[in-house]
Amino acid sequence: HTHRDIIMKAYGTRQMAYCFKKLERYEHAVICFKYMLAIAWTIKLPEMEFSAYEGLAQMHLYLGNIQKVKFYDARMSHG
Numbered sequence: 001h002t003h004r005d006i007i008m009k010a011y012g013t014r015q016m017a018y019c020f021k022k023l024e025r026y027e028h029a030v031i032c033f034k035y036m037l038a039i040a041w042t043i044k045l046p047e048m049e050f051s052a053y054e055g056l057a058q059m060h061l062y063l064g065n066i067q068k069v070k071f072y073d074a075r076m077s078h079g
Contacts, residue, residue, distance in 0.1 A: 010039040
C-alpha cells in the first residue's frame with residue numbers, strides 16, 4: 001500500500017463509523033474508530049488520532065460507559 005492508500009482507508013473507516021452511528025450500532029462504530037486509531041498511529045497523523053479518540057468518546061457516551069468516555073477524553077485532551 002502507498003501512503004495515500006492508507007490515508008484513504010482511514011477516511012473510509014471513519015465514514016463507515018459515522019454510518020454505524022446513524023444506524024445506532026455503536027459497538028460497530030467503536031470497532032471502526034479503533035481501527036482508524038491504529039492506522040493513525042501507524043502513519044503518524046495526530047489530527048486523525050484526535051478524531052478517532054473523539055469518536056470513541058462519543059460512542060461510549062451513547063453506550064453509557066462513562067469511565068471510557070473520561071479515558072478517551074483525557075487521551076484527546078492531553079495528546
